Amino acid sequence: MNPGAMINTLFSFEGRLNRLAYCGYSLLSIVAVKAGAVAVGRAASADLIGGGTGQGSYASLLLRILTVTGSWVALALTTKRLHDMDRSGKLLLWMSGIVALYPAPEGLTLGA
Numbered sequence: 001m002n003p004g005a006m007i008n009t010l011f012s013f014e015g016r017l018n019r020l021a022y023c024g025y026s027l028l029s030i031v032a033v034k035a036g037a038v039a040v041g042r043a044a045s046a047d048l049i050g051g052g053t054g055q056g057s058y059a060s061l062l063l064r065i066l067t068v069t070g071s072w073v074a075l076a077l078t079t080k081r082l083h084d085m086d087r088s089g090k091l092l093l094w095m096s097g098i099v100a101l102y103p104a105p106e107g108l109t110l111g112a
Contacts, residue, residue: 009080010073016084017077025077033070037063 009017009025017025044059079089 009077011076013076013079013089015080017080018084019081022077022081022084026074029070029073029077033066036066040066 009015009021010029040059040062044057075092078092082089082091
């Protein structure tokens with residue numbers, strides 16, 4: 001597969017993905033984001049990228065970029081899988097809304 005097709009598969013919301021391709025690309029993206037997060041963490045702890053993990057550090061910025069990119073890829077892949085099951089990608093918005101409204105367990109809240 002050429003790199004242009006892979007980038008299109010990971011970032012575009014058009015098209016279809018069968019089960020095997022969905023699982024493969026999902027695993028690939030999870031491993032890539034996890035490896036990037038580990039690399040940023042190690043570079044921050046070694047003080048190679050401005051150090052610290054505070055709100056304004058370079059490490060924080062890089063982790064936010066990784067999070068947004070990983071989320072975009074997950075949404076794109078899931079939308080394509082829904083298309084393959086003859087469902088609209090809009091169903092993903094509905095499913096995300098249900099998850100967002102579900103209350104988090106008491107120990108997992110961010111402000112605690």
